[in-house]
Amino acid sequence: MLGNCLENVRKTVPLVHNITNYVTVNDVANVLLACGGSPIMSDEPDDVSDITSICGGLNINIGTLNKRSIESMFIAGAKANELGHVVLLDPVGAGASALRTNTAIELMEKVKFDVIRGNISEIKTLALGSGTTKGVDADAADTVTEDNLDRMVAFAKSFAAKTRTIVAITGAIDLVADEGKCYVIRNGHPEMSKITGTGCQLSGVATAYAAANPNNKTEAVAAAVCVMGLAGEIGVAGMQAGEGNSSLRNRIIDAIYNMDAETLNKGAKYEVR
Amino acid sequence: MLGNCLENVRKTVPLVHNITNYVTVNDVANVLLACGGSPIMSDEPDDVSDITSICGGLNINIGTLNKRSIESMFIAGAKANELGHVVLLDPVGAGASALRTNTAIELMEKVKFDVIRGNISEIKTLALGSGTTKGVDADAADTVTEDNLDRMVAFAKSFAAKTRTIVAITGAIDLVADEGKCYVIRNGHPEMSKITGTGCQLSGVATAYAAANPNNKTEAVAAAVCVMGLAGEIGVAGMQAGEGNSSLRNRIIDAIYNMDAETLNKGAKYEVR
Amino acid sequence: MLGNCLENVRKTVPLVHNITNYVTVNDVANVLLACGGSPIMSDEPDDVSDITSICGGLNINIGTLNKRSIESMFIAGAKANELGHVVLLDPVGAGASALRTNTAIELMEKVKFDVIRGNISEIKTLALGSGTTKGVDADAADTVTEDNLDRMVAFAKSFAAKTRTIVAITGAIDLVADEGKCYVIRNGHPEMSKITGTGCQLSGVATAYAAANPNNKTEAVAAAVCVMGLAGEIGVAGMQAGEGNSSLRNRIIDAIYNMDAETLNKGAKYEVR
Secondary structure: OHHHHHHHHHHHOOEEEEEOOOOOHHHHHHHHHHHOOEEEEOOOHHHHHHHHHOOOEEEEEOOOOOHHHHHHHHHHHHHHHHHOOEEEEEOOOEOOEHHHHHHHHHHHHHOOOOEEEEOHHHHHHHHHOOOOOOOHHHHOOOOOOOOOHHHHHHHHHHHHHHHOOEEEEOOOOEEEEOOOOEEEEOOOOHHHHHOOOHHHHHHHHHHHHHHHOOOOHHHHHHHHHHHHHHHHHHHHHHOOOOOOHHHHHHHHHHHHHHOOHHHHHHHOOEEEO | OHHHHHHHHHHHOOEEEEEOOOOOHHHHHHHHHHHOOEEEEOOOHHHHHHHHHOOOEEEEEOOOOOHHHHHHHHHHHHHHHHHOOEEEEEOOOEOOEHHHHHHHHHHHHHOOOOEEEEOHHHHHHHHHOOOOOOOHHHHOOOOOOOOOHHHHHHHHHHHHHHHOOEEEEOOOOEEEEOOOOEEEEOOOOHHHHHOOOHHHHHHHHHHHHHHHOOOOHHHHHHHHHHHHHHHHHHHHHHOOOOOOHHHHHHHHHHHHHHOOHHHHHHHOOEEEO | OHHHHHHHHHHHOOEEEEEOOOOOHHHHHHHHHHHOOEEEEOOOHHHHHHHHHOOOEEEEEOOOOOHHHHHHHHHHHHHHHHHOOEEEEEOOOEOOEHHHHHHHHHHHHHOOOOEEEEOHHHHHHHHHOOOOOOOHHHHOOOOOOOOOHHHHHHHHHHHHHHHOOEEEEOOOOEEEEOOOOEEEEOOOOHHHHHOOOHHHHHHHHHHHHHHHOOOOHHHHHHHHHHHHHHHHHHHHHHOOOOOOHHHHHHHHHHHHHHOOHHHHHHHOOEEEO
16 A cells, blocks of 8 residues: 555655755755655765765756766765665756766666656656667657557556666656556646646655665655645645745645645555556 | 736746756746746756757856856857847846956856846946946946936946846836836835845746747846736735745745736836836 | 844844855745845855955855865855854764765864854764764763753853854754853754754854854854744744645744744743853
């Protein structure tokens, strides 16, 4: 049950090391606290090895990457792998610039990731690679819809198998897949796209969930995706006249803070394929 | 009409590349989403050329500048100029340090800006230059008031003509001028100065407005200034007992999120001189 | 009276230069405005000397430190010392990594600090040093409780004497000590630990308070600690159904914005030992 995954986070309070962008970093810290985890941020090459050593999970987010933080991603990733920590990649903007695409791909080559979370464009970019040769996955569509769902589920499973990770593709319909199964999740609300960083927040939460549920990480990541989506629904439902995206940002983090296993089990809308 | 400028932003959803300070960056991202634009942040020299290429506008803000981000400002500025994108300069702290003053002046020399937005001290610093020779503009006063309004309007037009930009000087009374005309705007509320970053937010919004209204950029920047000021008035009017600057920050972004053409046309308080 | 310290901040509006982490920097800026001060941020070596020169206080926070910002801390610290400005050290994560521990210790050797504010683990790390030789303070417990209060008060005074600073050790019970006396403060609420950066915020506020009260800095820092704790109590008391840590963050800053001398004098819970 997804609710168990939530309770394991609140019980074990996983410490998550975040190398993340400075746009949404404060929200990532607060949402990690809200979900029951504990955040620490560090992106200096001389600091990250020590910091990641005291943590249980590592969340690498390439938004606002720079040469210093990129170096730190590789150092922290290697250390986290050595220690058997959960490591997540959020390839923000892969496909939007050569540096972002190449950094994400090189990270995938040199760091063993447990989870990769992105939108369909980012994941498609990683599946195709940065080269000019287009692989079989090139026909992956640009959004996941009810119409192309079978094909996208197959794509997600195939990408997960090829990269030996759990892949979370988030959008109107979310997919969380490993080699063998795919959670198709229909929580969330379009209004969430009007807030900066709900994806970054989810990556932080998913790292905490995977770290606290080492024996069923796929289910844990699916639980994190449901938590975020359900919090979005609760947040939008609570909006008062005159409120907008800034209030909604607060409402979503508040909803995660108040989320319990029962609410999650009742509100999660998913099927496993 | 200013309302048309607003509607063009919501229709075209301009993607704005921001090289901005890490203090207010999250608010800049959320306010860009609130006004109908879309934000992306990048300040790594190896990344900014690709990122700015996919955008419609570039917002350069020199708060918390560093050697890396300064290099990125010049690279991104050159690329945006090459592509004919709207480029805005927010000279945060020009006059407060030699590095900030000199960086702003060098940017003005090497990058063609469409808009420069700052407070009177910052704009005065740019008008006077960093050297010891004081130009004719040296008598520009330190605040724009009803008493010195004629002189300040002339200063704004003269600065706009000399720099071939639209200049927005914001304060108790806001001025938005090009060579030929000056919008004198009386929206806003003093309480806005108790929130960090309303100026940075306005620069993001103004970039989106100018990008979405390429044929009447001066009016578009004036519209953005009215939107921000009017949102401040709506925010302050909505404050409940016990609320302070943190709630007001949310209320202002929410008000921008809910602003429509009718509200703007009714609430905008300006004259053109 | 603590209320006088508050009023001196509102009267003199101290400008505080913050070299601080990018996680909580926006909240630090807004809380400085809320308490009556004025924030400016800069962490570029070529910029910090000019910026700190125009300020009244310097707040050095080593969270998310990097080589560039570390260099800036030493430059700004030297300049602030030269000008007789108040300087505060927030040793975020001292003890969690060698870089953080060593940076904090080297800062203490080369910069004259007026105030050091941290949690007990951080202060204990500074007291013990980074070497392997454990000093007499090694027996300092890991939390301040009613049971070990006498011993912790003695530790705080001894650390203050040895370092010639005012030390603020914050936790469930807060201690603010100089060589001769120790404020034992029982304001605050456990829920505050669910928000990122209340410690960073306090360091900003404490810098403003010390800068505005040069003749009784220990009392001023104690006042700042009471203000923060009392704002936490007011914030928690005001929470509505469905609210969580994101709303609480807003409520605390709002409470500081609305805090006056009378509220502080009535609500402060402290004794001097």
